Amino acid sequence: MEIVLSKILSQIRRQKDKLTSQMMRPAEEAYQMTLFLNEMLGALKSQVTQDGFKNEQQEIDFFKNIKSQIMGKLIFYNKVFRIETTCPVNNGTLHQNYYENQFKALQAEYMECICDGDFYRYYRAGRTDRDHLYFRLGQINYHDGLKSAVFEIDLSFSTYYDNKIARIVANELLYTYLLNKVNPEENPDMVLVGGKTNKDISWTNSQNALIELIYALYASSSVSHGNIGIRQLALIFQVLFRTPLNDIHHAFHRMKTRSGSRTAFLDQLKISLEEYMDKDL
Known part of the structure; x- marks a missing residue:
């Protein structure tokens, strides 16, 4: 049995990009990712149960580096779903207080x-000397006074410590997610122009025109070499121009079937630019 982490992570990224391009609400996207990761984990469990491991190192690598990453992301998306579906309002002080809490x-x-634990320090230090005890099935030492969660896991598919790494992974992802909710300006992945610099900037054309422009930039990979999702790109323009874009995904699909030119705004941009160039001749 050979399971490659890079291939697993690539599959997860593709699914995330697919859902992001559909402009789902955060709760729905988190729910769909939870289903996807749970199914992936189930398939791996069947594979492990049926084929086992070729050697000790393969077993250690699976529980330390592969299963823990999938489980960590699964826990993260499930938590995001729970957080987003219990958020009391969409904005305002109560909304801000909810995420801060x-x-x-x-x-x-x-x-x-x-x-606060020896295992956390072991993991963070990048040590491997106790991997044969932490990441092999049937090696749990109950004399260590483990938390009761050890009795709730499937010991045929967990070494207990793979679950502990998964919790670390999930909490770090959730930390970044909530930090962006509480202080968006601290997220280096977000290009937010705030305060006085954009108070007088506004979009004065139609919402459809802006959506057409955003999708054109997205389709042409003109921003960050295409390494940015359509929803994040749309959010940048919403913040920059202080204008909400409702249901961008469906608006785009209406453009695909509208009569006349499907790129009316981009066509007009070309005409306007050429007319502007002609003024200088």
């Missing part, structure tokens, strides 16, 4: 359950 709860959980 979620962020504080995450920090408390991290301090209490994750970072």
